Amino acid sequence: MAFLTLTQPPTPRQLALFHVWLTSEDRLLLREDARVMIWQPNPTEAQGYIRESDAQALGGERHPDWALINDADWVEMTQQQHPVVTW
Secondary structure: EEEEEEEEOOHHHHHHHHHOOOOOEEEEEEHHHHHHHOOOOOOOEEEEEEEHHHHHHHHOOOOOEEEEEEEEEEEEHHHHHOEEEEE
């Protein structure tokens, strides 16, 4: 199970790689510039997450593909998942 932190919206080539690499067992967290993706469906098979504080800062209604997590959940996910990748 991989844990990918996405820091910017993916390019078409990156999405193609994610379709090959990520499975429904993996986790994808939106951070930084990638946070705007919460208003769209998750383009990958991975389970999608965004921190509650980030979602609140952006406002609007998030797409249900993106689950909210708090900071404690984020730390726990980071400790449990391997590999942990920031993209």
